[in-house]
Amino acid sequence: MISCLNAEVRRCRPLLGTFVEVVARGPHPELVQRAVEAAFSEMERVAASMSVHDPESELSRVNASALLRPVAVGNETFHVLTLSLGLARESNGAFDPSVAPILARWGLLPSYLGRRQAGSWSDVRLLPGCRVRFHRPLSLDLGGIAKGYAVDCAVNALRANGACSGLVNAGGDLRAFGNEGEAVHVRNPMSPGSLPFMTTLREAALATSSPCFTQRTYDRGEVSHLVDPRNGQAITRAISVTVQASECWLADALTKVVLNDPACAETLLERYGAEALVLSE
Amino acid sequence: MRVVTRGLLGDLGSPVLQLTDFMSNWIHYLTVPMAGVAAVSAHATVYHSVESAQRACFPEGPSFVAADITLTKAQMRSIEKATGVRVRLNTQRVWRVEQQGALAGWFLVDEVLGKHEYITYALALTPDGAVRSIEVMDYRENYGYEVRNADWRIQFLGKTKADPVQLNADIKNITGATLSCRHVSEGVKRLLFLHDLVLKR
Numbered sequence: 196m197i198s199c200l201n202a203e204v205r206r207c208r209p210l211l212g213t214f215v216e217v218v219a220r221g222p223h224p225e226l227v228q229r230a231v232e233a234a235f236s237e238m239e240r241v242a243a244s245m246s247v248h249d250p251e252s253e254l255s256r257v258n259a260s261a262l263l264r265p266v267a268v269g270n271e272t273f274h275v276l277t278l279s280l281g282l283a284r285e286s287n288g289a290f291d292p293s294v295a296p297i298l299a300r301w302g303l304l305p306s307y308l309g310r311r312q313a314g315s316w317s318d319v320r321l322l323p324g325c326r327v328r329f330h331r332p333l334s335l336d337l338g339g340i341a342k343g344y345a346v347d348c349a350v351n352a353l354r355a356n357g358a359c360s361g362l363v364n365a366g367g368d369l370r371a372f373g374n375e376g377e378a379v380h381v382r383n384p385m386s387p388g389s390l391p392f393m394t395t396l397r398e399a400a401l402a403t404s405s406p407c408f409t410q411r412t413y414d415r416g417e418v419s420h421l422v423d424p425r426n427g428q429a430i431t432r433a434i435s436v437t438v439q440a441s442e443c444w445l446a447d448a449l450t451k452v453v454l455n456d457p458a459c460a461e462t463l464l465e466r467y468g469a470e471a472l473v474l475s476e
Numbered sequence: 477m478r479v480v481t482r483g484l485l486g487d488l489g490s491p492v493l494q495l496t497d498f499m500s501n502w503i504h505y506l507t508v509p510m511a512g513v514a515a516v517s518a519h520a521t522v523y524h525s526v527e528s529a530q531r532a533c534f535p536e537g538p539s540f541v542a543a544d545i546t547l548t549k550a551q552m553r554s555i556e557k558a559t560g561v562r563v564r565l566n567t568q569r570v571w572r573v574e575q576q577g578a579l580a581g582w583f584l585v586d587e588v589l590g591k592h593e594y595i596t597y598a599l600a601l602t603p604d605g606a607v608r609s610i611e612v613m614d615y616r617e618n619y620g621y622e623v624r625n626a627d628w629r630i631q632f633l634g635k636t637k638a639d640p641v642q643l644n645a646d647i648k649n650i651t652g653a654t655l656s657c658r659h660v661s662e663g664v665k666r667l668l669f670l671h672d673l674v675l676k677r
Contacts, residue, residue: 207612209657367651
């Protein structure tokens with residue numbers, strides 16, 4: 196019998212604004228190498244269609260014109276928009292993909308995403324034929340979900356190309372597959388050198404959100420890349436939320452629900468069979 | 477530090493899980509005893525040697541001709557001025573990539589320093605200087621990780637013998653902070669201008 200653990204490939208590339216690491220194991224090196232290449236290609240593809248930093252992306256085209264007329268996007272972007280708005284509805288807006296204008300004002304996203312009197316997720320309409328329409332001026336940013344989604348696509352590509360086990364880690368949003376358990380350490384946001392928790396992840400995803408590494412000063416106040424959508428305030432307290440779920444897009448998005456509305460998060464975590472670990476001062 | 481949990485700590489440790497079960501609301505705070513450092517470890521991963529990075533970037537198997545360059549002070553200033561990125565060193569490791577005697581591209585090895593990380597990466601360029609691929613060769617974080625006794629004990633309490641945890645195992649996967657790849661992006665910008673200034677003829 197050919198062992199599934201004959202070959203291991205571990206690669207890291209700058210992608211999705213962070214460092215993405217792909218680890219894969221399989222019966223022989225050429226197969227594993229091909230699978231890893233396919234995984235990176237998948238993530239590049241997701242980044243190209245869903246990035247708000249690239250003015251040519253599908254998402255940027257939506258932001259530019261969906262207030263004027265319905266904008267058609269590809270199946271995949273439409274799918275991620277559907278997941279985003281579904282979770283926004285289920286969480287009563289604790290997860291909200293329309294906080295981009297606030298982040299743009301703070302200088303954390305490109306300034307062209309800024310809008311006056313911006314609408315919210317509930318002003319987005321998904322129309323037949325993969326078309327998107329805004330009913331009020333707004334800007335969508337899939338940053339809270341697309342990185343996790345890209346990790347899921349990469350894992351699917353690894354499997355489809357014959358890898359038996361492995362892990363994809365996009366700057367802390369990660370997913371393990373196969374029978375090998377992957378040891379994952381959780382960083383303490385108050386002291387990045389300390390790793391107070393560790394878990395063995397098997398066929399599951401883990402994502403962490405913490406404002407501790409993106410905090411900066413704006414207009415004499417502290418801001419970060421995490422916003423409470425219901426009051427437009429930055430989350431700047433020393434906190435780190437880690438969510439384990441079956442898929443990484445879900446883990447990624449649920450971290451924001453736990454941060455913004457713990458009571459609602461309890462229901463959602465249970466509904467999705469997900470779990471959360473919150474570290475705070 | 478306070479810890480709030482739901483469910484996950486079934487895997488992470490039973491003391492926390494018991495607390496969670498005992499109380500009705502899911503937000504529970506637990507003071508984790510931070511006694512005694514059990515191990516100090518560093519998060520460092522080597523992904524590629526120079527040779528394996530060359531193979532990964534140019535799988536068609538060309539030859540690599542060493543063509544290291546030394547920048548003059550004027551060239552360093554000119555790169556800094558054009559890119560807004562500091563040029564730390566006046567030497568650059570470069571290979572001219574040749575396929576049957578013809579220029580097939582360039583292969584550069586570079587290092588960047590972040591606040592807490594040290595990264596060596598390879599940049600592969602097409603003959604006319606467009607980015608072909610970027611591979612991280614070596615990634616090191618210099619926090620000096622402390623993995624504490626009490627935390628490991630919590631971990632072990634949730635484990636059975638069938639699911640062993642190696643105390644001295646390397647720290648391979650970390651969740652908890654999104655490390656920006658900005659320094660590598662800046663490094664690539666600097667190298668692209670260096671290609672324009674020195675390699676392109």
